[in-house]
Amino acid sequence: MLRSLTAGIVLAFAGSRANVARTILSCAGIVVGVGALIMVVTAGELGQRYATAFSEANAGRAATMEVSAFDRVTDLDAFEEDLGRAGAIETSVLKRLENEAPFRKGDQVFRNVEVVGVDVALGDIRRINMTQGRWFTEADLESRAPVLVVNEALAAELGDFTDVQLGSDHWADVRIVGVSQSSAYDGDWYSAYLLRAPASGELLFGPSWSPEDNSATQVSYLARIDPSDSAADEMDFGEEFTERLASASWRWGVDSRDSLMAYRSDYAETTDEVIGYLSLGLIGIAVITLTTGLLGVLNVGLVTVRERRRELATYRALGASRFTLFVAVVMEAVVVAVVAGLIALALSWATVAVGGVVIGRLMWLPPDIAMAVPPSAALVGLGSAALVGLLAGIIPAIRALRASVVAGLRE
Numbered sequence: 193m194l195r196s197l198t199a200g201i202v203l204a205f206a207g208s209r210a211n212v213a214r215t216i217l218s219c220a221g222i223v224v225g226v227g228a229l230i231m232v233v234t235a236g237e238l239g240q241r242y243a244t245a246f247s248e249a250n251a252g253r254a255a256t257m258e259v260s261a262f263d264r265v266t267d268l269d270a271f272e273e274d275l276g277r278a279g280a281i282e283t284s285v286l287k288r289l290e291n292e293a294p295f296r297k298g299d300q301v302f303r304n305v306e307v308v309g310v311d312v313a314l315g316d317i318r319r320i321n322m323t324q325g326r327w328f329t330e331a332d333l334e335s336r337a338p339v340l341v342v343n344e345a346l347a348a349e350l351g352d353f354t355d356v357q358l359g360s361d362h363w364a365d366v367r368i369v370g371v372s373q374s375s376a377y378d379g380d381w382y383s384a385y386l387l388r389a390p391a392s393g394e395l396l397f398g399p400s401w402s403p404e405d406n407s408a409t410q411v412s413y414l415a416r417i418d419p420s421d422s423a424a425d426e427m428d429f430g431e432e433f434t435e436r437l438a439s440a441s442w443r444w445g446v447d448s449r450d451s452l453m454a455y456r457s458d459y460a461e462t463t464d465e466v467i468g469y470l471s472l473g474l475i476g477i478a479v480i481t482l483t484t485g486l487l488g489v490l491n492v493g494l495v496t497v498r499e500r501r502r503e504l505a506t507y508r509a510l511g512a513s514r515f516t517l518f519v520a521v522v523m524e525a526v527v528v529a530v531v532a533g534l535i536a537l538a539l540s541w542a543t544v545a546v547g548g549v550v551i552g553r554l555m556w557l558p559p560d561i562a563m564a565v566p567p568s569a570a571l572v573g574l575g576s577a578a579l580v581g582l583l584a585g586i587i588p589a590i591r592a593l594r595a596s597v598v599a600g601l602r603e
Contacts, residue, residue, distance in 0.1 A: 222532030222536070226574075228477065230570070233568060233573070234540065234569045253319065253458065255419040256317055256416050257414070259415055261410070261452055265408050266444055268406050297356050302349060306384070307383070309386045309396040312330060315328070322371065323344060323371050323372070328341065328369070338366045340368050340387070342384040343372055345382055346383065414457070528581060540565055548564070
């Protein structure tokens with residue numbers, strides 16, 4: 193059987209080389225179908241990764257809850273401990289400055305800057321894409337000056353970061369350690385992250401704040417929980433997470449459950465669902481195109497068998513087995529389809545490479561999103577091409593075996 197299989201494969205390659213024009217015509221439909229399938233899988237994977245990166249940068253990683261307390265929290269440490277007991281893996285304060293805090297550099301003052309107080313852990317909760325400098329570290333907590341990360345729009349206006357001041361009731365010198373990519377929400381507006389630390393306490397919590405004071409009014413936190421946690425299933429109203437917090441709210445001075453609100457702020461599940469439906473639709477189109485290519489190869493295969501009846505009958509007369517001829521006809525279709533798949537893969541790779549250059553000039557891409565055909569797309573494309581060839585070769589092969597040897601030799 194192995195000998196017959198080997199002989200059939202050799203005859204298939206010989207037939208493909210001897211009929212180059214027919215091979216090229218057979219390739220055309222497969223190239224389009226396989227190329228479409230490769231591009232669909234590539235676009236789906238890149239779209240999934242980009243949508244995930246966009247969601248993580250603007251709304252948080254999967255299963256991020258935003259928790260707000262509208263009454264005065266008398267003990268922030270106890271509140272944060274209970275966030276952990278409720279299921280939070282990482283937490284970060286999310287405190288917008290109540291009073292306007294303009295920036296000043298020399299004689300120029302920048303107003304309408306949205307300043308948000310955060311913790312170092314925000315870098316684990318959200319994807320912070322840094323274009324310059326770095327994100328906050330634990331060492332920054334010891335800084336004697338408030339430490340900030342500004343967005344690109346504000347950084348462009350400030351120029352260098354020397355002699356920059358932040359004002360509320362008075363001007364305070366600040367340290368800017370990095371520049372983050374402007375998010376979809378702030379656009380060209382000025383925004384900055386302010387690290388919660390002793391040096392920034394008055395800016396965040398008001399002039400009455402002191403290092404001994406551990407309270408805040410209307411405070412919000414971002415809390416990332418395990419995506420498998422049942423509380424993560426509640427997208428709009430985090431009733432379960434709120435109940436967990438409310439059971440111990442007396443520890444940090446909140447008596448009413450109505451003063452607590454929690455909801456899931458990320459949209460990872462929605463993004464996955466949209467990408468899934470879009471991929472299914474595109475795959476359907478690719479499958480239809482690929483089926484058209486299959487019919488083309490099948491048609492060419494039937495014509496080929498009819499034209500090669502004398503050749504196939506001669507092989508039979510010289511001692512070739514029926515299995516050998518079956519393998520030869522089927523493998524010729526597979527060879528044609530795989531060659532078409534390789535051509536489609538090369539064209540898809542070139543298209544994605546050129547598209548990556550164009551897109552890279554139009555927009556900023558996260559560093560972990562490479563514009564390239566992923567291995568999964570190549571495997572799906574070549575695998576589907578081989579399957580199409582196999583299916584398209586079976587019917588012509590069966591017809592070839594049914595043909596009379598005597599009638600074939602008489603042609």
